[in-house]
Amino acid sequence: MKKAFFTLTTTILMVTLFAVSAFASPEKENGNDWVRVLIESTNEQAKNQAKEKYDVRHDFGKQGFSTNVTEQQYEALQKNKNLNVTKVDKVSLVNQPQATGERSSTPSDQTPWGMEAIYNDDSITATDGGDDIRVAVLDTGSKTDHVDLEENVEQCKDFSRFFFSRVDGSCNDINGHGTHVAGTVLADGGADGEGIFGVAPDAKLWAYKVLGDLGMGFSDDIANAIRHAADQGQEQGVKVVISMSLGSSGEDSLITEAVNYAYNNGALVVAAAGNDGDGEDTIGYPGAVENAIAVAALEDVQESGTYRVADFSSRGNPATAGDYIIQERDVELSAPGAAIASTWNDGGYNTISGTSMATPHVSGLAAKIWAENPGLSNTDLRAELQNRATANDILGGTSAAEGDDYASGFGFPLAQ
Incomplete structure (x- = not known):
């Protein structure tokens, strides 16, 4: 899964969470550091064994399943040649x-x-x-x-x-x-x-x-x-x-x-x-x-x-x-x-x-x-x-132009 960084696309307060917090400290509970991972495999037996061992948070079929594991478990999973284990992308507020x-x-x-x-x-x-x-x-x-x-x-x-x-x-x-x-x-x-x-x-x-x-x-x-x-x-x-x-x-x-x-x-x-x-x-x-x-x-x-x-x-x-x-x-x-x-x-x-x-x-x-x-x-x-x-084309603003442009798209749809 390609890494990406998801954010709210709004313009309210000046915040600084955009890049710094992309992969912030994992959750902590009972003295353990936890991370969210996606486990994928073409080896059905290996994938089913992993499902039995770890709680399945979300099952995405061929894309694999997500689960929470400790940092120690994550390091161990990465050594399993039958599994592809990646950290799930973190989502944060935009600057x-x-x-x-x-x-x-x-x-x-x-x-x-x-x-x-x-x-x-x-x-x-x-x-x-x-x-x-x-x-x-x-x-x-x-x-x-x-x-x-x-x-x-x-x-x-x-x-x-x-x-x-x-x-x-x-x-x-x-x-x-x-x-x-x-x-x-x-x-x-x-x-x-x-x-x-x-x-x-x-x-x-x-x-x-x-x-x-x-x-x-x-x-x-x-x-x-x-x-x-x-x-x-x-x-x-x-x-x-x-x-x-x-x-x-x-x-x-x-x-x-x-x-x-x-x-x-x-x-x-x-x-x-x-x-x-x-x-x-x-x-x-x-x-x-x-x-x-x-x-x-x-x-x-x-x-x-x-x-x-x-x-x-x-x-x-x-x-x-x-x-x-x-x-x-x-x-x-x-x-x-x-x-x-x-x-x-x-x-x-x-x-x-x-x-x-x-x-x-x-x-x-x-x-x-x-x-x-x-x-x-x-x-x-x-x-x-x-x-x-x-029917309601937008012509104002940088790169806005007559017809389908890459600033306003088709235009501004109206209720009536």
Whole structure:
């Protein structure tokens, strides 16, 4: 498995966890140092013996299985010529550009500029839509009792605990990022009607905590959560949008295969393009995976008659621009991502920026369109998003150009 480093693609606080903490000290328990490993083998007998000896955290079939072992056990496993044993990639918060924080008991604007933009209505006072659609937000968890979210929570699961593969009924968000993303997708204004609104306030939230309180986690947990969301959709006979505001400069095979699995099983996968700036080929994974929709971030600034792609927003592959065909490392869509107000884990609100904030705009729009057109498949839905984006081309920002460009992709899809 190729090493990769996964991060939340947001722009809130200035942090320094990006490179230094990529492989931080392993977990400690009972005096032992523990590490997460992936065990692969073409020798079925050797692999089965390893499964019997170590607890299987996640079984990925031909890709192997993950488990926790002590450092001493890891060193011993590396000497087994019948097994290929590698450390599982660590996930961490990204180093973020400066942003302005704003918290209050009630929002200063119930329909922030992103809602006005995606609904193409400067005077909108409330949003609607998303009935019977599930949006799995894979993030730092969610404040499920936030007044603007609590009526929409259907699942709350924690995949991030080191010694437990999944804990149902738990998704506490100490970080705040996941609560913010969830609010942009489906905040409903609260029972009193005084809160903030997301794009699809009638959708149901599956809050999947895949990153810990410091924004760190493991790629096998993310991959397992992606597969779990797709399986839940199949088992319950419901439509699922998987929203991931996280990313990496390098590809991780476990996550890529999980994205492909989910897409092939009817889910729509939406992921952040990344915050690595306006240089060519800066797009991150899993957004860069062909079966995921990569979302770039727009600013509330008009340039060349359209919204402007933010300078921090990652760009795709210029070699494949202009063809209106999505390939690996292509930006597909763009949406509001700069200075976005949404729900926060203190029960109030916060304004932050990043492609993390653009992603849930598209995830919410996908839920809204799917609810309005329940006969669409996930591939049909993706085509509809592309068509709406093409009809609303983005010309502002570095490398943005007429048609399919590598800054804004097909453009900015609208709700109406």
